[in-house]
Amino acid sequence: AQSVTQLDSHVSVSEGTPVLLRCNYSSSYSPSLFWYVQHPNKGLQLLLKYTSAATLVKGINGFEAEFKKSETSFHLTKPSAHMSDAAEYFCVVSRSARQLTFGSGTQLTVLP
Amino acid sequence: EAGVAQSPRYKIIEKRQSVAFWCNPISGHATLYWYQQILGQGPKLLIQFQNNGVVDDSQLPKDRFSAERLKGVDSTLKIQPAKLEDSAVYLCASSLDLGANEKLFFGSGTQLSVL
Numbered sequence: 390a391q392s393v394t395q396l397d398s399h400v401s402v403s404e405g406t407p408v409l410l411r412c413n414y415s416s417s418y419s420p421s422l423f424w425y426v427q428h429p430n431k432g433l434q435l436l437l438k439y440t441s442a443a444t445l446v447k448g449i450n451g452f453e454a455e456f457k458k459s460e461t462s463f464h465l466t467k468p469s470a471h472m473s474d475a476a477e478y479f480c481v482v483s484r485s486a487r488q489l490t491f492g493s494g495t496q497l498t499v500l501p
Numbered sequence: 502e503a504g505v506a507q508s509p510r511y512k513i514i515e516k517r518q519s520v521a522f523w524c525n526p527i528s529g530h531a532t533l534y535w536y537q538q539i540l541g542q543g544p545k546l547l548i549q550f551q552n553n554g555v556v557d558d559s560q561l562p563k564d565r566f567s568a569e570r571l572k573g574v575d576s577t578l579k580i581q582p583a584k585l586e587d588s589a590v591y592l593c594a595s596s597l598d599l600g601a602n603e604k605l606f607f608g609s610g611t612q613l614s615v616l
Contacts, residue, residue: 491543
């Protein structure tokens with residue numbers, strides 16, 4: 390069985406400050422992990438993915454995530470938030486394309 | 502590159518009515534998914550096709566939901582009869598293949614309100 394927990398349903402940051410969106414996963418095997426972003430009225434878009442190559446994964450728009458097996462975490466970070474980053478973010482764990490499990494999402498608000 | 506197309510964008514129906522959603526995946530993508538996203542929750546897989554065959558429909562409420570992908574390209578998802586708890590956004594996604602690391606491309610979704 391696999392599951393993913395996004396620890397914060399809402400995160401607010403000021404523009405120009407760092408972003409941290411937290412995700413913990415549970416899996417009995419070596420999972421693939423993803424972060425997707427959903428802007429209002431738009432489809433989900435892949436930000437980045439971890440597939441056991443490198444533990445620090447760089448994605449689009451300056452986001453990156455670090456896979457920490459000892460902590461079963463895959464937190465998403467960005468050094469400096471931009472207004473356009475305001476959206477909902479989903480952490481996803483995958484055993485195979487048949488078994489994608491989405492977290493419940495974190496709504497990121499960026500304040501001017 | 503054209504994305505995943507879905508229609509309609511919004512649909513409002515009364516309970517016990519029927520409704521159908523349409524999806525056209527990205528050209529060449531063999532795998533097509535239908536997800537249900539209830540407000541405040543992450544998407545939940547309803548059904549997955551590989552070409553025109555069903556790979557996984559274990560979470561599809563088959564007494565009221567049906568889906569088909571007859572020619573292995575576009576797909577329709579139907580609900581008959583609808584219940585209040587079916588109010589959600591229905592997302593279609595596609596990918597090149599079934600691999601564990603395949604990137605999914607999502608459509609904008611159909612927002613269904615059942616009154």
